[in-house]
Amino acid sequence: MQNRCWVNSRVSVVSLFFLAVFSCLPGQLSSAVVTLHSIKIYVTHDWFKTKPTIYFHCQGENKTILPDVKEKNVLYTFKGEESWQPLTELESKKCKRCGIYDEDLFGADDTFDEWELCPADFTEPDGNYTRFKEKEFNATFFCPECSSLVGGQPPPAVLDSNLEEKKFPYAVVILSSVAASTFVIVALIFGYKYWLKRKRQQEQARFLQLFEESDEIEDELGLHHVV
Ligand SMILES: *[C@@H]1O[C@H](CO)[C@@H](O)[C@H](O)[C@H]1NC(C)=O
Ligand SMILES: *[C@@H]1O[C@H](CO)[C@@H](O)[C@H](O)[C@H]1NC(C)=O
Numbered sequence: 001m002q003n004r005c006w007v008n009s010r011v012s013v014v015s016l017f018f019l020a021v022f023s024c025l026p027g028q029l030s031s032a033v034v035t036l037h038s039i040k041i042y043v044t045h046d047w048f049k050t051k052p053t054i055y056f057h058c059q060g061e062n063k064t065i066l067p068d069v070k071e072k073n074v075l076y077t078f079k080g081e082e083s084w085q086p087l088t089e090l091e092s093k094k095c096k097r098c099g100i101y102d103e104d105l106f107g108a109d110d111t112f113d114e115w116e117l118c119p120a121d122f123t124e125p126d127g128n129y130t131r132f133k134e135k136e137f138n139a140t141f142f143c144p145e146c147s148s149l150v151g152g153q154p155p156p157a158v159l160d161s162n163l164e165e166k167k168f169p170y171a172v173v174i175l176s177s178v179a180a181s182t183f184v185i186v187a188l189i190f191g192y193k194y195w196l197k198r199k200r201q202q203e204q205a206r207f208l209q210l211f212e213e214s215d216e217i218e219d220e221l222g223l224h225h226v227v
Contacts, residue, residue, distance in 0.1 A: 030092075
């Protein structure tokens with residue numbers, strides 16, 4: 001019984017180790033934040049306002065007002081840490097319908113552009129994506145984790161140039177397999193030694209117990225002689 005318990009705990013230690021190794025492999029992210037890196041607008045749409053209210057918006061989400069963007073033809077750059085960042089979060093390979101708009105005092109807001117924001121658009125390895133629309137705006141978005149959302153399925157045209165990068169995960173897999181096997185072997189050796197030790201101790205205990213029992217019997221016999 002004890003031995004089985006011990007084997008079970010070893011097995012769970014080994015599986016924990018495997019879990020730890022494989023959860024560290026790249027390509028397992030579940031979401032990636034998108035921040036605005038820079039923007040320049042070439043027009044404003046509302047005739048009644050002296051300063052425009054520019055905002056970014058993805059369908060089904062809240063508007064993100066860009067509080068600093070007030071002037072035409074000025075390049076605004078951001079660190080990604082501003083209070084209104086990030087703009088949105090991409091959860092899978094799927095795109096989101098997003099856009100940049102100009103809030104209108106009267107009637108519907110004006111659209112600079114509306115497009116599909118896709119994780120695949122962010123270039124590796126820097127994670128930048130530039131959206132440019134003539135006479136409207138030029139914006140650069142930043143999402144370093146987006147490439148891992150797309151995860152190992154680059155479009156066929158990029159396959160050849162990606163060969164160098166693809167070697168890396170293989171090396172990680174091989175290294176971690178070697179590490180895991182070594183761990184299992186070491187664990188088995190230690191386990192076997194431990195088991196031998198336990199067995200020896202149990203045998204010794206049983207032996208001592210036998211001695212004590214025969215001593216007791218002799219004592220009793222001796223007493224009987226005296227009486
Ligand atoms: C949108 O804003 C409201 C109120 O400001 C907030 O309660 C809600 O959680 C926001 N939704 C998202 C998706 O951020
Ligand atoms: C748009 O902005 C980016 C970053 O500032 C710049 O590298 C790029 O050349 C610009 N593109 C155009 C067409 O102005």
